[in-house]
């Protein structure tokens with residue numbers, strides 16, 4: 001039984017972990033346990049019943065509530081804030097009932113005076129050691145009320161004020177820096193106000209006591225399954241209680257909950273492991289690969305993307321020439337990026353008019369697609385559905401469709417305005433336009449790009465509360481994308497937002513692949529990839545070899561991209577014959593390790609920020625086969641060379657490691673310091689790829 005109600009305690013058990021809470025004597029739903037699964041239900045602690053601390057701290061302030069409302073003398077971060085029609089802003093959701101339904105628990109709370117019903121949902125994902133939480137708010141009365149905050153969950157850690165927060169931060173072209181910081185007393189807020197989850201922070205967290213590493217240590221981790229504005233408040237109270245609240249951002253947020261209406265928060269997913277950051281990542285990787293992605297088992301093709309080669313100079317000839325060369329390299333998919341559609345001669349025109357430009361393709365796009373197919377490749381096409389250029393037929397016909405205030409001049413971002421996807425007419429237009437393209441043309445891959453952040457977030461002709469835009473836009477985005485996916489389930493989507501501007505679980509429900517950064521310079525990319533790998537698996541991580549940082553050796557650039565789903569995005573008309581030949585060999589080699597990278601377990605043997613060396617290892621699930629990719633970026637002359645120990649092998653089985661003498665047990669390879677030759681004469685920016693093979697005895 002994944003969920004038990006035992007002595008008034010709700011106990012949620014996964015294969016290896018448990019989470020418990022219950023009603024305390026004051027009638028508050030109080031958290032009591034999150035950690036390793038214990039042998040007996042009686043082992044779990046009863047919910048805490050704190051007393052007051054002097055006149056300044058009521059018991060409610062000291063109770064680790066599962067879903068605190070803004071009320072009482074409670075100054076911790078609440079999950080819920082509501083203003084009633086009469087102006088009352090105090091909300092007291094109290095236990096009314098519960099329902100256990102297989103792996104899901106629903107707890108109903110109700111305010112004693114106002115007709116707000118709060119349902120807390122818990123789903124136990126036992127095999128992955130994850131718990132999913134969300135809330136629904138129902139107005140059971142006749143008068144509207146205004147929701148001003150509705151988080152998805154508050155996750156409580158074992159008592160203590162000694163935790164370290166790991167999170168990811170960055171900016172465009174420089175995403176995914178891993179930051180580890182001791183949590184101070186008070187509230188640490190991470191958020192996005194940009195309408196996307198953003199390049200700047202990601203709705204993901206990990207907490208440990210400061211001693212966990214890749215291989216061991218207790219780590220509590222989680223995320224918000226949402227692609228819009230979000231907020232994470234990591235709080236350490238004066239009474240050594242540490243908790244993470246996560247949900248849609250309450251910045252500039254209001255939601256009018258009318259009579260009988262229901263508001264559902266996005267979901268938050270969290271887990272616990274004693275296996276350090278490596279195990280936390282692998283848990284998420286398995287879950288995303290097996291339970292989230294639209295096409296979990298598809299082997300992704302090596303692809304070529306023509307963006308950096310031709311920019312807006314797209315026509316049959318320029319693309320056919322690139323396609324011929326891409327096919328020679330062994331690419332299996334050819335994608336035209338921005339620049340193919342009506343009026344798209346620069347970044348300032350065409351967005352919104354989703355039909356092939358008749359001047360660029362006088363014989364129609366069909367001719368190019370047929371040519372690409374004859375070369376033995378699939379065809380892919382780029383879209384940026386959420387944007388419109390003022391210089392477009394769409395904008396001329398529907399200026400009222402953009403996000404703006406009537407009295408303010410809307411700011412352009414990359415020469416574009418933002419279509420308001422909260423509007424049903426905009427949604428219908430996009431569904432129709434994309435459906436038409438995907439029905440008419442033989443398109444197997446499609447890229448959904450998004451290249452600006454919002455400004456002047458006004459909703460012209462809003463039917464209700466205009467600040468609902470923040471949520472309704474994202475719901476509209478999911479609706480458009482889902483409708484298209486249902487009509488064309490064979491199409492594999494890639495998501496991009498100027499690189500890593502929208503990397504979140506919500507996107508991975510729509511798209512199997514993510515373009516994680518516009519920065520494809522291999523040394524920088526290793527760090528970006530390492531940050532990304534904390535959350536999501538390599539099978540979702542597009543990685544192109546481009547002409548960026550061309551001074552870095554060719555092999556290194558390829559090896560870096562071979563850590564993800566390999567593609568080429570360079571101007572290959574300028575590659576020398578020798579480069580073409582080397583690329584062909586490397587792509588052929590990649591195809592032999594691709595199943596390991598895509599479906600195997602990832603071990604970060606050496607994080608990207610350590611002394612200029614980085615190494616990752618991928619092992620097949622049956623632990624019979626693996627591959628190691630190791631890199632030396634820049635290290636001073638007197639730095640030590642790279643020494644590694646392998647991971648993820650069966651201790652008693654025998655393995656051979658390419659380039660290393662002898663056949664040894666897995667235990668030996670995991671305990672011996674291996675030198676990988678990335679030093680001495682080889683110099684900086686060298687890399688190596690080694691296969692690991694089990695030998696049948």
Ligand code: DGJ
Pocket residue numbers: 307337338382449451496497498499515517518
């Ligand atoms: C931004 C993306 O990140 C690039 O890869 C490319 O698709 C451009 N947009 C095209 O406008």
